[in-house]
Amino acid sequence: MTADPRVPLIPQAPEGLSRRARYFVEGHGLRVPHRDLGPFREAWLEQGIPGTEIDRAVAFQERWGGLALPPAPEYEGGPRVLEADAPEGSAASGWRFPAGDCRVSMAHGFTIGPRGEFGIDADHWTPLHASTEGWVEALALASHASYWAKTITKIKGSAVEDLNLDGFEPVPEVQGLADTWWRGKDSLIAIYRGEASGFSAPHCLRAHIYGGLDAWGLEILTDLTGTTSSALRDLKATLGLLRHDDDPASSALEPAPGLARLPELVAACDSAGLTVTVTTTGEPRPLSSGVDLTAFRIVQEALTNVTKHAAASSAQVRLAYLGSRVHITISNDGPDTGTTELEPSRGFGIIGMRERALTIGGELRAEPRPGGGFEVTTTLPLQPPGTVTADDTDTPAGREHA
Known part of the structure; x- marks a missing residue:
């Protein structure tokens, strides 16, 4: 082996x-x-x-x-x-x-x-x-539901067949066949028929009922399962957050995206009504594939959050190459909300962005801007930690990209 x-x-x-x-x-x-x-x-x-x-x-x-x-x-x-x-x-x-x-x-x-x-x-x-993706989505949903539910009830055997699913809709991303998930107005139900079917043993039928999901829990659920408005789904598909079912060639074997694909993000946001300007200062330097992917995902996530949460008509992406690091700022012109608290769903995205940055030895800060709007700032190494690079003394003049 x-x-x-x-x-x-x-x-x-x-x-x-x-x-x-x-x-x-x-x-x-x-x-x-x-x-x-x-x-x-x-x-x-x-x-x-x-x-x-x-x-x-x-x-x-x-x-x-x-x-x-x-x-x-x-x-x-x-x-x-x-x-x-x-x-x-x-x-x-x-x-x-x-x-x-x-x-x-x-x-x-x-x-x-x-x-x-x-x-x-x-x-x-x-x-x-229907796929391994469905199995993983079900694991993630179970973890999510277990955290947010006020009650978890487990039933088995004939009691599962007596469940009333009126008013529930199937959760599509789990791609359920023998096992299915159902979403109600304040609860989730997971039905596990695999062993009952595989062994022809009805007593092995199981169901978990996650009750008391409040508006916050359901908002996160809706946000992260891709069941928001059709406009947001189209935008996510364009940004590469979703893969079309009729595109089997789109797999992990494809080249990972990087900052070279920023024009695609800009075009996608423009189609959604958000004008994005990209400015670069310093001489662009090669990034390792992992850093390039992380930089792209952070910009992608920040711009997607603007389209979802900010009453903004424009956003700015600024890239600054400073020696052995790249400094990225994503800001928008949203109105002053009068508070420094982050919206809950926006905060969840920030956690993911910060984790990406920390994983490769970078840092990330996200906060409201004085006078209105929001700003995400991250500093990332051009190469993974431990790689010998140029010093951090360069501060060249900038130039604007169309």
Whole structure:
């Protein structure tokens, strides 16, 4: 078995997840060394495993391999670490491959189905979610609901079938199949049918009811699951926060975005009615890929927050290259609210931005501007800590970009 010991412990969430799920992965998960499946390809081909199925397992490993997440509420916590292995099956029954070892000895394993479903191999194959993304979204939602709910009620067996779901709507991002989530006006319901179906055992049916979700909890829920207005969804899609279902090529294998894509952000904001001006001072210097991604995400998050929360018609992005660091300021011209308190949903975004900056050795500050508006300021190293670079004495003149 070969593994890369240089894999960072703090994971970067794969693209295509909701913001809540990304924060869950990056804030609560770990990325541990995992196997490179490439050396097994020839041996697996000799065993009659189709090359396309091997490619699916390799793609899963590159996207999810080595990701350790907190335990799931059911299924004895789910896989300890997401990890692909040799595909099994046939053209008639469909090919599946393991998704990771169980945390404890169990009568079923976790597998990825013929169409990418995340499920369990019990007495028979039972897909829980339409994708691994759905499984991760469900974990993130359970963590969120557990934190904000005033009450958590667990029921099982026939009592689950008696649940009245009138007035509830399904939560789409979990991509539920056997397992589903339902949203009401002040509660969430998670229904776990996997083991009941996989073992033909109705007594294994489970449901968790998260009650007493107040307006703040539901606001965060709505904000982070992408169920806001269609205009915001379109903007997020343009900014790259969402991946279209009909674009399977959009995967973690694509080049990570960086500051070179700022013109796309500017154009997207303009279409949403926000005029953004970008100013650069100093000679632009190469950034490491991780720093470049972090800088882009912070600007992206700050501008998205302006479109959501600020009654602003314009925003300014200022980049200043100063020796071995880049200083970025994002500000808007919103009205003076007369308070220095952050709006709750805006504050949640600030936490994520600050965590991104701190992870690479940077810093971030966010605060109201005197006279109105809001400003996010971050200073990031051009290269990861420990890299020898030029000193921090340069303060060149600036220039304006259209």
